[in-house]
Amino acid sequence: MTExxxxxxSAIAADGSDLHxxxxxxxxxxxxxxxxxxxxxxGKANSTIYDIAKVAGVNPSTVSRALSKPGRVSAKxxxxxEKAAAELNYQVNPFARALPTGRTxxxxxxxxxxxxxxxxxxxxxxxxxxxxxxxxLVLAESAESGATELTVARRLMxxxxxxxxxxxxxxxxxxxxxxxDKPVVVINxxxxxVPCVIPDVRKGIGEAVRSIAANGHxxxxxxxxxxxxxxxxxxxxxxxxxxxxxxxxxIRLESTKPTVDGGxxxxxxxxxxxASAVMTYNDLLAIGLMQELQAAGLDIPxxxxxxxxxxxxxxxxxxxxxxxVRSPLEACGKxxxxxxxxxxxxxxxxxxxLQVETQLVLRGSSGRSPAR
Amino acid sequence: MTExxxxxxSAIAADGSDLHxxxxxxxxxxxxxxxxxxxxxxGKANSTIYDIAKVAGVNPSTVSRALSKPGRVSAKxxxxxEKAAAELNYQVNPFARALPTGRTxxxxxxxxxxxxxxxxxxxxxxxxxxxxxxxxLVLAESAESGATELTVARRLMxxxxxxxxxxxxxxxxxxxxxxxDKPVVVINxxxxxVPCVIPDVRKGIGEAVRSIAANGHxxxxxxxxxxxxxxxxxxxxxxxxxxxxxxxxxIRLESTKPTVDGGxxxxxxxxxxxASAVMTYNDLLAIGLMQELQAAGLDIPxxxxxxxxxxxxxxxxxxxxxxxVRSPLEACGKxxxxxxxxxxxxxxxxxxxLQVETQLVLRGSSGRSPAR
DNA sequence: GCGGGTGTGGCAACCGGTTGACAGTGATGC
DNA sequence: GCATCACTGTCAACCGGTTGCCACACCCGC
Numbered sequence: 001m002t003e004x005x006x007x008x009x010s011a012i013a014a015d016g017s018d019l020h021x022x023x024x025x026x027x028x029x030x031x032x033x034x035x036x037x038x039x040x041x042x043g044k045a046n047s048t049i050y051d052i053a054k055v056a057g058v059n060p061s062t063v064s065r066a067l068s069k070p071g072r073v074s075a076k077x078x079x080x081x082e083k084a085a086a087e088l089n090y091q092v093n094p095f096a097r098a099l100p101t102g103r104t105x106x107x108x109x110x111x112x113x114x115x116x117x118x119x120x121x122x123x124x125x126x127x128x129x130x131x132x133x134x135x136x137l138v139l140a141e142s143a144e145s146g147a148t149e150l151t152v153a154r155r156l157m158x159x160x161x162x163x164x165x166x167x168x169x170x171x172x173x174x175x176x177x178x179x180x181d182k183p184v185v186v187i188n189x190x191x192x193x194v195p196c197v198i199p200d201v202r203k204g205i206g207e208a209v210r211s212i213a214a215n216g217h218x219x220x221x222x223x224x225x226x227x228x229x230x231x232x233x234x235x236x237x238x239x240x241x242x243x244x245x246x247x248x249x250x251i252r253l254e255s256t257k258p259t260v261d262g263g264x265x266x267x268x269x270x271x272x273x274x275a276s277a278v279m280t281y282n283d284l285l286a287i288g289l290m291q292e293l294q295a296a297g298l299d300i301p302x303x304x305x306x307x308x309x310x311x312x313x314x315x316x317x318x319x320x321x322x323x324x325v326r327s328p329l330e331a332c333g334k335x336x337x338x339x340x341x342x343x344x345x346x347x348x349x350x351x352x353x354l355q356v357e358t359q360l361v362l363r364g365s366s367g368r369s370p371a372r
Numbered sequence: 373m374t375e376x377x378x379x380x381x382s383a384i385a386a387d388g389s390d391l392h393x394x395x396x397x398x399x400x401x402x403x404x405x406x407x408x409x410x411x412x413x414x415g416k417a418n419s420t421i422y423d424i425a426k427v428a429g430v431n432p433s434t435v436s437r438a439l440s441k442p443g444r445v446s447a448k449x450x451x452x453x454e455k456a457a458a459e460l461n462y463q464v465n466p467f468a469r470a471l472p473t474g475r476t477x478x479x480x481x482x483x484x485x486x487x488x489x490x491x492x493x494x495x496x497x498x499x500x501x502x503x504x505x506x507x508x509l510v511l512a513e514s515a516e517s518g519a520t521e522l523t524v525a526r527r528l529m530x531x532x533x534x535x536x537x538x539x540x541x542x543x544x545x546x547x548x549x550x551x552x553d554k555p556v557v558v559i560n561x562x563x564x565x566v567p568c569v570i571p572d573v574r575k576g577i578g579e580a581v582r583s584i585a586a587n588g589h590x591x592x593x594x595x596x597x598x599x600x601x602x603x604x605x606x607x608x609x610x611x612x613x614x615x616x617x618x619x620x621x622x623i624r625l626e627s628t629k630p631t632v633d634g635g636x637x638x639x640x641x642x643x644x645x646x647a648s649a650v651m652t653y654n655d656l657l658a659i660g661l662m663q664e665l666q667a668a669g670l671d672i673p674x675x676x677x678x679x680x681x682x683x684x685x686x687x688x689x690x691x692x693x694x695x696x697v698r699s700p701l702e703a704c705g706k707x708x709x710x711x712x713x714x715x716x717x718x719x720x721x722x723x724x725x726l727q728v729e730t731q732l733v734l735r736g737s738s739g740r741s742p743a744r
Numbered sequence: 745g746c747g748g749g750t751g752t753g754g755c756a757a758c759c760g761g762t763t764g765a766c767a768g769t770g771a772t773g774c
Numbered sequence: 775g776c777a778t779c780a781c782t783g784t785c786a787a788c789c790g791g792t793t794g795c796c797a798c799a800c801c802c803g804c
Contacts, residue, residue: 046530048790059754064792074752094531095476096790098467100759115496117685124487158418159466287689294691313489314686317659319666420760431784436762446782468760472789 047088055084067092106136107340108160109333110153112144112167117312118282118329122166122187125333133341135161146170146228153178162340164333165189167231183343185336189230195343196353197336201238204325204358208279208307209242211360216369217277217305219249223266223289225258225281232281235309239279251275255285263288267296276304276369283308283315283324290318290365301367311361320364328356419460427456439464478508479712480532481705482525484516484539489684490654490701494538494559497705505713507533518542518600525550534712536705537561541600555715557708561602567715568725569708573610576697576730580651580679581614583732588741589649589677591621595638595661597630597653604653607681611651623647627657635660639668648676648741655680655687655696662690662737673739683733692736700728 049063056063058077065072066081073081084090098104109126111119123139130137140156142149146169153170157163162183168175172191178184179194186196212220222239225232236252243250253269255262263285270278270289280286286308290300298304300320308315311326335354421435428435430449437444438453445453456462470476481498483491495511502509512528514521518541525542529535534555540547544563550556551566558568584592594611597604608624615622625641627634635657642650642661652658658680662672670676672692680687683698707726 050790060790061755061792062753064790065753068792072752077752091527091530093471093790095467095470096759097792098759099465099471099761099790100792102759104467114499115492115685120487127486155463158463313487314689317686317689319691422760432760433762433785434783436760437783440762444782449782465760468789469762470789471760471791472762474789 046093047090048093049090051088052081052084052090055088056080104136104159104161105134106138106160107337107344108138108140108153108156108163110140110142110149110156110163110165110168112142112149112169114139114141117284117314118310119166120313121329122333122336125330125335126164126337127333128330129334129337129341135337135341137337142169144169146174150174157182161344164336164340166333166336167229169228183340185340185343187332187336190353195339197332197339198234198353198355199327199332199358200355201234201325201358202241204327204360205235205238205242205279206245207360208323208325209239209246209248211362211366212277212305212307213246213248215277215305215367217248217275218369219251219273219275219277221251221253221270221273221275221278223253223255223263223270223278223280223285225255225285229258229281235281255281258282258285260284260288260291263290264292267292270304271296277307277366278304279307279309279325281309283310283312283322286322286324286365287315287318290322300365303370305366305369307360307366316363318365323363323366324361325358326361327358331356418465419462420465421462423460424453424456424462427460428452476508476531476533477506478510478532479534479536479709479716480510480512480525480528481536481538482512482514482521482528482540484514484521484541486511486513489686490682491538492685493701494705494708497702497707498536498709499705500702501706501709501713505709507709507713509709514541516541518546522546529554534716536708536712538705538708539601539603555712557712557715559704559708562725567711569704569711570606570725570727571699571704571730572727573606573697573730574614576699576732577607577610577614577651578617579732580695580697581611581618581620583734583738584649584677584679585618585620587649587677587739589620589647590741591623591645591647591649593623593625593642593645593647593650595625595627595635595642595650595652595657597627597657601630601653607653627653630654630657632656632660632663635662636664639664642676643668649679649738650676651679651681651697653681655682655684655694658694658696658737659687659690662694672737675742677738677741679732679738688735690737695735695738696733697730698733699730703728 049060049067052063053060056077058081062073062077063081066078067085094105107126107130109123111123113119123137127137138156138160140152142152149168149170153163153165157178160182162185163178165175165184165186167188168186175184175186175191176193184194186194188198190196190198209220220239220243222236224236240250251273253266253273255266258281263280266285267289270293278286278289280289286306290306293304294300300306306322308322308324309327310329311324315322315324335356339354421432421439424435425432428449430453434445434449435453438450439457466477479498479502481495483495485491495509499509510528510532512524514524521540521542525535525537529550532554534557535550537547537556537558539560540558547556547558547563547566556566558566560570562568562570581592592611592615594608596608612622623645625638625645627638630653635652638657639661642665650658650661652661658678662678665676666672672678678694680694680696681699682701683696687694687696707728711726
C-alpha cells in the first residue's frame with residue numbers, strides 16, 4: 001500500500017502535562033475552489049509530490065518548485081506538473097511544509113474572551129483578510145489575565161508566523177519582547193515601537209457629546225471600564241475633552257466589571273449622580289444599566305439618556321435600541337491582519353499606528369434632557 | 373501525567389496551493405502553567421529532543437519515548453530526561469510530530485457561520501472539552517452551503533483527527549462518507565450510522581406549549597426556519613405534537629431567512645394569521661418579529677406572546693426579555709467533543725444518538741392570551 | 745570554436761519527531 | 775549452568791516537503 005500515512009488509529013492519550021496545556025479553536029473558511037476531483041471517494045489516500053513526480057516524469061524537487069516557486073521551472077514542465085497534480089487531486093501537506101521552513105501560513109490572534117461579542121467582529125475581520133491571503137487565523141484566549149496572556153502568546157508564537165493582540169492586558173515591555181521575535185500587531189492599544197491599530201475615539205465621542213449638549217443635557221456621567229484597560233482610559237480622556245469643549249459637566253463613575261451585570265450594579269451611582277445622560281465604557285454596561293433603570297421605573301430616553309460604546313451584536317435588540325459609539329471592529333481586525341501580512345512579506349513599513357474612525361450611531365436610547 | 377506536554381497549538385493551515393485556499397481561526401485557551409523557564413529571552417531558539425538527548429546523555433529516540441510512551445523507559449531515565457526537558461524549556465514541535473504519525477491532536481468543528489450566536493456556545497463547549505483533553509479545536513465555516521461544507525470538511529479532515537459537524541447542511545450520504553474516513557460527530561441532526569448529539573426538543577416544547585395553553589391561547593403560529601434544516605423540521609413536529617396534545621390550534625408560517633430581518637418580514641403573516649401566540653424557529657426570528665410588531669403598536673405580551681428557540685446571547689436584551697426554549701448548546705458542544713475524543717481513543721461505543729434536554733426559559737415576552 | 749552567462753532540473757541533506765527491529769543486560773526457570 | 779524472557783535503550787528508516795549546490799544544455803558574442 002503505498003505509504004498509507006499512519007491511519008488515524010492513533011490511540012495515545014496525550015493527556016496533559018504538568019506545565020502548560022492549552023487548546024485552540026480555529027476557524028476556517030472556504031474560499032472558492034471546488035475540491036477538484038468529483039466524487040467523494042477520493043478520500044484518504046492523499047497524494048504527494050512524489051506521486052506527481054512519478055506521473056510527470058520529473059524529480060520531486062522540481063514538483064516542489066513548480067508548486068511554490070513561480071517561474072523557477074519552465075512553462076512546459078509547469079503545465080505538466082500542474083496537470084498531474086490536478087489529476088491526483090493533490091493537496092500539500094501543511095505539516096510537511098511547515099517543518100523545514102518554519103512557515104506555517106498561520107497568524108495568531110489573542111483575545112481576552114472568545115465569547116465577548118466585542119471581539120467577535122475583530123475575529124471575523126482578521127479571519128476574512130487572512131482568508132484572502134491564504135492564511136489561517138489561530139485564535140487564543142487569555143482569560144483576561146496578563147500573565148496567562150503572555151504564556152499563551154509565547155506558545156502561539158512558536159507555531160504561528162505572527163501575532164495579533166486584541167486589547168492586550170500584558171505590559172508594553174512584554175509586547176515589545178514578542179515583537180522582537182516575530183511580527184506583532186496590536187489592536188485597541190498603542191504600544192511604542194509596535195504597529196498598532198486603534199479606533200480614533202475622538203470623532204465618535206465628539207459626535208456623541210455634541211448630540212448630548214444639543215439635547216440640552218448639562219451633566220454627563222461616564223461609567224469607566226477596567227482600571228488596566230488602555231481603551232477605557234482613552235475613552236475617558238476623549239469624553240472629558242469633548243465635554244470641556246461643549247461646556248457639559250462630566251463626572252466619572254467606576255464599574256465593577258465591564259458586563260451587563262456590572263451595568264446593573266452601577267445604576268445606583270448613576271441615579272445619585274444627578275446626571276441626565278450617561279456614557280458607558282462599553283455596550284454591555286449600557287445594556288445592564290438600561291435594564292436596571294427601566295426596572296426602577298425610569299423612562300429611557302425621556303428621563304435619562306444612555307450611550308454605549310462599540311455597537312456589539314445585540315445592541316439594537318434593546319428597547320429602545322441603544323445609541324452607541326461604533327468602533328469599526330471588523331475593520332480593525334482586517335487592518336491588523338493586513339498589516340501583519342505586509343510585515344510578513346517584507347512590505348513592512350515602519351511601526352506606525354493606524355487609526356480607524358469611530359462614529360455615533362444614533363438610536364433610541366438617547367434624546368432630549370428632561371425639562372427639569 | 374508526566375510526559376506528553378504536546379504543545380499542540382497547531383492550527384494547521386491547510387492552505388494550499390492553487391486549488392484549495394481557505395483560512396482558519398483557531399482559539400486557544402491556556403490552562404495553567406507557567407511557561408517553564410524563567411526569563412523571557414528563551415524566545416525563539418526552540419530546543420529539540422536532540423538537545424535533550426545530548427544533555428541527558430541518551431539517544432533521541434529514548435527521549436521521544438520518554439515523552440510520549442509512558443512506561444516505555446525506566447523511571448530513572450525518565451526522570452533524567454524530564455529534568456533536561458524542563459531545563460531547556462522544551463516544547464514539542466507539533467508539525468514534526470504530525471508528520472510521521474498523522475496525528476495532529478486537533479479536532480475540526482464546522483459551523484455554517486462563525487458570527488451566528490447559536491454556534492457560539494457550541495464552539496465554546498467543544499473548545500472547553502478539547503482543551504481538557506489537550507486537543508486543539510479547529511473551526512471551519514461553511515457559508516451556509518452544503519457544497520462548500522463538504523469541500524471544507526474534506527480539507528479539514530486532512531489535518532484534523534476527527535470532525536464535529538454542527539447543524540450540517542450536506543446530505544446524509546456525504547456525512548457517512550466522511551465518517552468512513554475518520555471519526556465524525558454530528559450536532560443538531562440525526563444521521564443513521566453516525567454518532568449524533570441532539571437536543572431533545574420535546575421537553576422544552578412541551579413546557580412551552582403547555583404554558584401557552586395554560587395562558588388561554590387557542591391558536592399558535594410556528595414560524596419555520598430554512599427548508600433544509602433538520603432541526604427546523606424536528607421543532608415543527610414537536611410543536612404540532614404538543615399542540616395536538618394540549619388542544620391548541622397550530623399553523624405554520626414560512627420565513628425567508630432565519631435572521632432578525634427574516635423575523636421582521638414575517639410579521640405581516642403573523643398578524644393576518646390571527647394567532648395570539650407565536651413560536652419561531654430561532655431567537656433571531658423572534659427578536660425581529662417582536663421589533664416589527666412593537667413598531668406596529670402591538671404590546672407584547674399583552675396582545676401577542678412570542679417564544680423563541682435557543683436562548684442565544686442577547687435574548688434577554690429585549691424588552692420584554694424573550695421567552696425561549698433553551699437548547700443546551702454548550703453542553704452539546706461538550707458532549708460532541710467528548711464523544712469524538714472517545715472515538716479517537718478507541719473507547720468508541722456504537723454510533724448512538726445522544727439526547728440533551730431542552731427547557732423553557734420563561735421571560736417577559738409571553739403571557740396571558742388577550743381576552744378577546 | 746571557445747569562454748561565459750543564463751535557464752532548468754536533479755541530488756541529497758535537511759526540518760524534528762516516531763517507531764519497528766534488534767541488541768545488550770540482568771533476572772528467572774529448570 | 776544454560777536457555778528464556780522481560781526490560782531498556784539504540785539504530786535507522788521513515789513522514790513530505792524545501793532548498794543549496796551542482797551539472798548539463800543551450801544560446802550568445804567574439
